[in-house]
Amino acid sequence: MGKRLWVERNKDGSWDAFSDDGAHLKFGKGKGQFTPGDLMKIALAACAALSSRMAVENAVGEGKGAKIIVDGTYDADNDSYINFNEQVVIDASDANLTDDEVEKLKKRTKAHIEKGCTVMHTYEQETPVRMDIEVRR
Template sequence: MESPNTGLAPETDVPVPPASPAAAQPSRLWVERTGTRTYTGRNERGAEVRMGPVEAGAVFTPGELLKIALAGCSGMSADTALSHRLGDDVEVTVEVSGDNYKPEDRYPALHERMVVDLSGLDEATKERLLRVVHRAVEQHCTVGNTLKAGATVDLEITGE
């Protein structure tokens, strides 16, 4: 339930994400091979993303997509609180990094840095907004929560 005129949940000051019927329906996702180690990811809404190894040029690597998904999720989770306090035209950049641990072919740690101009806020307002943003990301960033929880992955291979 939203507090009147604030856009924040009562008692927690966490932004309430707007309701979206499309969000409740899982979208079909798939990738199609387009060449040697290159694929195009698609969803049923018509979006596409090209992926492959660094050597393939203008593509994202799967690891880059993972990192971008995390950064995008954090930004989207914080957006209501930031735009509520700083305006709908607030500029936000979320940078993300993490080195690949080659022996296990994984990223043991990812680091996000949210860049937003808070210079117009007094110290108390700034501290409150930072708490609200952190709480919003912790509660609503599905990608971050999935990574922190360590999701299981099952692969089924079928022939047609």
């Protein structure tokens, strides 16, 4: 079993997400808050960023990372996203890479993301969700 996560509602209508190890995130549907759909896109971008870190650092320098931009097509009739578009932008302007090195970096980055991104692997398949409801009295 993975890390236990939970959400709790705040009096202002926003929500807080927590983890057993102390992580915290505020979300909701108000201005300046991430929606659950936004969090899906953030999860995809974050996974690609973490998965590509080693390939990018090896080519561009320690502490460097890719900027990952994610958008998606929302289907209002089915209340679901039908696809996600992910753009990986690597600032290699200080690295003086040759054309061959740029192509190798693109291939290595893609390979790292395709191999190591659990979120992408999950989104690419049908993922059943089991739900239990408990009412405490």
